[in-house]
Amino acid sequence: MQAVAYSNFRKDMKTYMKKVNEDSDAIIVTSKNIEDTVVVMSKKDYDSMQETMRILSNPYLMEKIRKGDEQFENSTFETHELFEVENDE
Template identity: 65%
Template sequence: MDAVAYSNFRQKLKDYMRQVNDDSDALIVTSKNSEENIVVMGKRDYDAMQETMRVLSNNYLMDKIKQGDQQFAKGTFKTHDLITDENNG
């Protein structure tokens, strides 16, 4: 994760916004007062992080994931053909 001073960030805001979105890497914007430092990230990455947090905090989903991991590790899983909706291609 790169860091940039606030004044430089402000001067090149559009460039940094493009960089954050293109690289999918957050950017630390620093200030003289370290309590005011911020992290800038793309909305797509933020949304993905929020969804991950929702899944991780959902005990039911986490139990299903763990169950699937155990089945895969033991080789006790079944494979199925992909079902396609003929109306949607």
């Protein structure tokens, strides 16, 4: 993760915004006051992180994931063909 001073970030904000979107790597924007330091990340990465946090905080979903992992590890799972949905409206 790259760190950049606020003044440099402000001067070249467009380039830094493009970089976080293209590289999928957040940037730390530092300030003289450490409490004003921020992290800049792409909206796509932010949305992904939020969804991960939602899943991790849901006991029902986590139990399903653990059960699936267990089944895979113990080879007690079943495979099936995927089916096509004609119209998903």
